[in-house]
Amino acid sequence: MIRFSLHCDQAHEFEIWFGSNADFDGQKKRGLVSCPVCGSSQIEKSLMAPAVARSDKDRSMPVAPIASDVPAAPVAMDPARAEMMAAIRDMVRQVRSSAEDVGDRFPTEARKIHYGEAKERGIIGKANPEEARKLLEEGIGVLPLPNLPEDMN
Incomplete structure:
Protein backbone atom coordinates (compact mmCIF):
# COMPACT_ATOMS: atom_id res chain seq x y z
CA MET A 1 0.00 0.00 0.00
CA ALA A 49 9.30 13.31 1.15
CA PRO A 50 10.04 9.66 0.41
CA ALA A 51 10.24 7.13 3.22
CA VAL A 52 13.64 5.46 2.88
CA ALA A 53 14.62 2.39 4.88
CA ARG A 54 18.17 2.40 6.18
CA SER A 55 20.46 -0.60 6.21
CA ASP A 56 23.05 0.62 8.75
CA LYS A 57 22.95 -0.22 12.48
CA ASP A 58 22.54 3.42 13.58
CA ARG A 59 18.84 3.94 14.17
CA SER A 60 19.12 7.42 15.66
CA MET A 61 16.78 8.67 12.95
CA PRO A 62 13.40 6.90 12.86
CA VAL A 63 12.60 4.82 9.81
CA ALA A 64 9.14 5.12 8.32
CA PRO A 65 7.16 1.92 8.95
CA ILE A 66 6.11 -0.25 6.04
CA ALA A 67 2.46 0.47 5.27
CA SER A 68 1.39 -3.17 5.59
CA ASP A 69 2.83 -3.31 9.14
CA VAL A 70 0.81 -0.39 10.48
CA PRO A 71 -2.97 -0.14 10.50
CA ALA A 72 -4.28 3.03 8.89
CA ALA A 73 -5.11 5.67 11.47
CA PRO A 74 -7.33 8.64 10.96
CA VAL A 75 -5.53 11.91 10.33
CA ALA A 76 -6.13 14.35 13.17
CA MET A 77 -8.01 17.48 12.18
CA ASP A 78 -7.82 20.86 13.76
CA PRO A 79 -11.09 21.90 15.50
CA ALA A 80 -12.12 24.35 12.76
CA ARG A 81 -11.74 21.71 10.04
CA ALA A 82 -13.57 19.10 12.14
CA GLU A 83 -16.44 21.56 12.65
CA MET A 84 -16.54 22.29 8.91
CA MET A 85 -16.61 18.55 8.10
CA ALA A 86 -19.48 18.05 10.57
CA ALA A 87 -21.43 20.85 8.89
CA ILE A 88 -20.78 19.32 5.46
CA ARG A 89 -21.91 15.89 6.70
CA ASP A 90 -25.14 17.42 8.06
CA MET A 91 -25.78 19.24 4.78
CA VAL A 92 -25.20 16.09 2.73
CA ARG A 93 -27.52 14.07 5.02
CA GLN A 94 -30.24 16.70 4.69
CA VAL A 95 -29.97 16.76 0.90
CA ARG A 96 -30.00 12.98 0.65
CA SER A 97 -32.95 12.58 3.02
CA SER A 98 -35.09 15.20 1.26
CA ALA A 99 -34.35 14.26 -2.35
CA GLU A 100 -35.32 11.34 -4.57
CA ASP A 101 -32.36 9.21 -5.63
CA VAL A 102 -32.80 8.62 -9.37
CA GLY A 103 -29.39 6.98 -9.81
CA ASP A 104 -28.03 6.88 -13.35
CA ARG A 105 -31.21 8.52 -14.66
CA PHE A 106 -30.14 11.83 -13.11
CA PRO A 107 -29.38 13.73 -16.36
CA THR A 108 -32.67 12.59 -17.95
CA GLU A 109 -34.76 13.36 -14.86
CA ALA A 110 -33.09 16.76 -14.36
CA ARG A 111 -33.99 17.70 -17.94
CA LYS A 112 -37.58 16.49 -17.55
CA ILE A 113 -38.00 18.62 -14.41
CA HIS A 114 -36.32 21.63 -16.01
CA TYR A 115 -38.47 21.50 -19.12
CA GLY A 116 -41.72 20.88 -17.17
CA GLU A 117 -42.13 17.27 -18.33
CA ALA A 118 -41.95 15.91 -14.76
CA LYS A 119 -43.06 17.09 -11.33
CA GLU A 120 -40.65 19.57 -9.76
CA ARG A 121 -38.79 17.93 -6.89
CA GLY A 122 -35.34 17.57 -5.44
CA ILE A 123 -33.35 14.75 -6.99
CA ILE A 124 -29.92 13.24 -6.50
CA GLY A 125 -28.15 10.73 -8.69
CA LYS A 126 -25.14 10.13 -10.84
CA ALA A 127 -23.80 12.09 -13.79
CA ASN A 128 -20.32 11.98 -15.24
CA PRO A 129 -18.45 15.28 -15.68
CA GLU A 130 -19.46 15.56 -19.36
CA GLU A 131 -23.17 15.04 -18.55
CA ALA A 132 -22.99 17.59 -15.73
CA ARG A 133 -21.32 20.14 -18.04
CA LYS A 134 -24.07 19.66 -20.65
CA LEU A 135 -26.77 20.15 -18.01
CA LEU A 136 -25.12 23.39 -16.89
CA GLU A 137 -24.82 24.58 -20.50
CA GLU A 138 -28.59 24.05 -20.84
CA GLY A 139 -29.16 26.25 -17.79
CA ILE A 140 -30.00 23.33 -15.51
CA GLY A 141 -28.49 23.98 -12.09
CA VAL A 142 -26.63 20.98 -10.71
CA LEU A 143 -24.11 20.69 -7.91
CA PRO A 144 -21.99 17.72 -6.85
CA LEU A 145 -22.43 16.29 -3.39
CA PRO A 146 -19.04 15.69 -1.79
CA ASN A 147 -17.88 12.12 -1.24
CA LEU A 148 -17.21 11.97 2.46
CA PRO A 149 -14.49 9.71 3.85
CA GLU A 150 -17.06 7.30 5.29
CA ASP A 151 -18.67 6.98 1.83
CA MET A 152 -15.44 5.48 0.54
CA ASN A 153 -15.21 2.67 3.11
Whole structure:
Protein backbone atom coordinates (compact mmCIF):
# COMPACT_ATOMS: atom_id res chain seq x y z
CA MET A 1 0.00 0.00 0.00
CA ILE A 2 1.13 3.53 -0.77
CA ARG A 3 -0.12 6.65 1.00
CA PHE A 4 -0.47 9.63 -1.30
CA SER A 5 -0.72 13.21 -0.12
CA LEU A 6 -3.18 14.81 -2.51
CA HIS A 7 -4.78 18.19 -3.12
CA CYS A 8 -7.73 19.38 -5.18
CA ASP A 9 -8.11 22.46 -7.37
CA GLN A 10 -9.68 24.22 -4.35
CA ALA A 11 -6.43 23.72 -2.33
CA HIS A 12 -7.91 21.13 0.07
CA GLU A 13 -5.22 18.70 1.22
CA PHE A 14 -5.87 15.07 2.17
CA GLU A 15 -4.31 11.61 2.12
CA ILE A 16 -5.53 8.37 0.55
CA TRP A 17 -3.99 4.88 0.47
CA PHE A 18 -3.67 3.03 -2.85
CA GLY A 19 -2.35 -0.40 -3.76
CA SER A 20 0.12 1.12 -6.22
CA ASN A 21 0.85 4.19 -8.29
CA ALA A 22 -1.00 2.52 -11.18
CA ASP A 23 -4.07 2.07 -8.93
CA PHE A 24 -4.09 5.81 -8.22
CA ASP A 25 -3.65 6.69 -11.89
CA GLY A 26 -6.41 4.30 -12.99
CA GLN A 27 -8.89 5.46 -10.36
CA LYS A 28 -8.16 9.12 -11.09
CA LYS A 29 -8.63 8.55 -14.84
CA ARG A 30 -12.02 6.89 -14.19
CA GLY A 31 -13.12 9.80 -11.97
CA LEU A 32 -13.15 7.71 -8.78
CA VAL A 33 -10.82 9.97 -6.79
CA SER A 34 -12.44 13.06 -5.34
CA CYS A 35 -11.81 15.58 -2.59
CA PRO A 36 -13.51 14.55 0.68
CA VAL A 37 -14.11 18.22 1.49
CA CYS A 38 -15.60 19.67 -1.70
CA GLY A 39 -16.08 16.66 -4.00
CA SER A 40 -13.84 18.02 -6.75
CA SER A 41 -12.37 15.38 -9.04
CA GLN A 42 -9.53 17.69 -10.10
CA ILE A 43 -6.97 15.91 -7.91
CA GLU A 44 -3.18 16.08 -8.05
CA LYS A 45 -0.43 14.53 -5.97
CA SER A 46 1.27 16.82 -3.47
CA LEU A 47 5.01 16.86 -3.04
CA MET A 48 6.03 14.24 -0.47
CA ALA A 49 9.30 13.31 1.15
CA PRO A 50 10.04 9.66 0.41
CA ALA A 51 10.24 7.13 3.22
CA VAL A 52 13.64 5.46 2.88
CA ALA A 53 14.62 2.39 4.88
CA ARG A 54 18.17 2.40 6.18
CA SER A 55 20.46 -0.60 6.21
CA ASP A 56 23.05 0.62 8.75
CA LYS A 57 22.95 -0.22 12.48
CA ASP A 58 22.54 3.42 13.58
CA ARG A 59 18.84 3.94 14.17
CA SER A 60 19.12 7.42 15.66
CA MET A 61 16.78 8.67 12.95
CA PRO A 62 13.40 6.90 12.86
CA VAL A 63 12.60 4.82 9.81
CA ALA A 64 9.14 5.12 8.32
CA PRO A 65 7.16 1.92 8.95
CA ILE A 66 6.11 -0.25 6.04
CA ALA A 67 2.46 0.47 5.27
CA SER A 68 1.39 -3.17 5.59
CA ASP A 69 2.83 -3.31 9.14
CA VAL A 70 0.81 -0.39 10.48
CA PRO A 71 -2.97 -0.14 10.50
CA ALA A 72 -4.28 3.03 8.89
CA ALA A 73 -5.11 5.67 11.47
CA PRO A 74 -7.33 8.64 10.96
CA VAL A 75 -5.53 11.91 10.33
CA ALA A 76 -6.13 14.35 13.17
CA MET A 77 -8.01 17.48 12.18
CA ASP A 78 -7.82 20.86 13.76
CA PRO A 79 -11.09 21.90 15.50
CA ALA A 80 -12.12 24.35 12.76
CA ARG A 81 -11.74 21.71 10.04
CA ALA A 82 -13.57 19.10 12.14
CA GLU A 83 -16.44 21.56 12.65
CA MET A 84 -16.54 22.29 8.91
CA MET A 85 -16.61 18.55 8.10
CA ALA A 86 -19.48 18.05 10.57
CA ALA A 87 -21.43 20.85 8.89
CA ILE A 88 -20.78 19.32 5.46
CA ARG A 89 -21.91 15.89 6.70
CA ASP A 90 -25.14 17.42 8.06
CA MET A 91 -25.78 19.24 4.78
CA VAL A 92 -25.20 16.09 2.73
CA ARG A 93 -27.52 14.07 5.02
CA GLN A 94 -30.24 16.70 4.69
CA VAL A 95 -29.97 16.76 0.90
CA ARG A 96 -30.00 12.98 0.65
CA SER A 97 -32.95 12.58 3.02
CA SER A 98 -35.09 15.20 1.26
CA ALA A 99 -34.35 14.26 -2.35
CA GLU A 100 -35.32 11.34 -4.57
CA ASP A 101 -32.36 9.21 -5.63
CA VAL A 102 -32.80 8.62 -9.37
CA GLY A 103 -29.39 6.98 -9.81
CA ASP A 104 -28.03 6.88 -13.35
CA ARG A 105 -31.21 8.52 -14.66
CA PHE A 106 -30.14 11.83 -13.11
CA PRO A 107 -29.38 13.73 -16.36
CA THR A 108 -32.67 12.59 -17.95
CA GLU A 109 -34.76 13.36 -14.86
CA ALA A 110 -33.09 16.76 -14.36
CA ARG A 111 -33.99 17.70 -17.94
CA LYS A 112 -37.58 16.49 -17.55
CA ILE A 113 -38.00 18.62 -14.41
CA HIS A 114 -36.32 21.63 -16.01
CA TYR A 115 -38.47 21.50 -19.12
CA GLY A 116 -41.72 20.88 -17.17
CA GLU A 117 -42.13 17.27 -18.33
CA ALA A 118 -41.95 15.91 -14.76
CA LYS A 119 -43.06 17.09 -11.33
CA GLU A 120 -40.65 19.57 -9.76
CA ARG A 121 -38.79 17.93 -6.89
CA GLY A 122 -35.34 17.57 -5.44
CA ILE A 123 -33.35 14.75 -6.99
CA ILE A 124 -29.92 13.24 -6.50
CA GLY A 125 -28.15 10.73 -8.69
CA LYS A 126 -25.14 10.13 -10.84
CA ALA A 127 -23.80 12.09 -13.79
CA ASN A 128 -20.32 11.98 -15.24
CA PRO A 129 -18.45 15.28 -15.68
CA GLU A 130 -19.46 15.56 -19.36
CA GLU A 131 -23.17 15.04 -18.55
CA ALA A 132 -22.99 17.59 -15.73
CA ARG A 133 -21.32 20.14 -18.04
CA LYS A 134 -24.07 19.66 -20.65
CA LEU A 135 -26.77 20.15 -18.01
CA LEU A 136 -25.12 23.39 -16.89
CA GLU A 137 -24.82 24.58 -20.50
CA GLU A 138 -28.59 24.05 -20.84
CA GLY A 139 -29.16 26.25 -17.79
CA ILE A 140 -30.00 23.33 -15.51
CA GLY A 141 -28.49 23.98 -12.09
CA VAL A 142 -26.63 20.98 -10.71
CA LEU A 143 -24.11 20.69 -7.91
CA PRO A 144 -21.99 17.72 -6.85
CA LEU A 145 -22.43 16.29 -3.39
CA PRO A 146 -19.04 15.69 -1.79
CA ASN A 147 -17.88 12.12 -1.24
CA LEU A 148 -17.21 11.97 2.46
CA PRO A 149 -14.49 9.71 3.85
CA GLU A 150 -17.06 7.30 5.29
CA ASP A 151 -18.67 6.98 1.83
CA MET A 152 -15.44 5.48 0.54
CA ASN A 153 -15.21 2.67 3.11
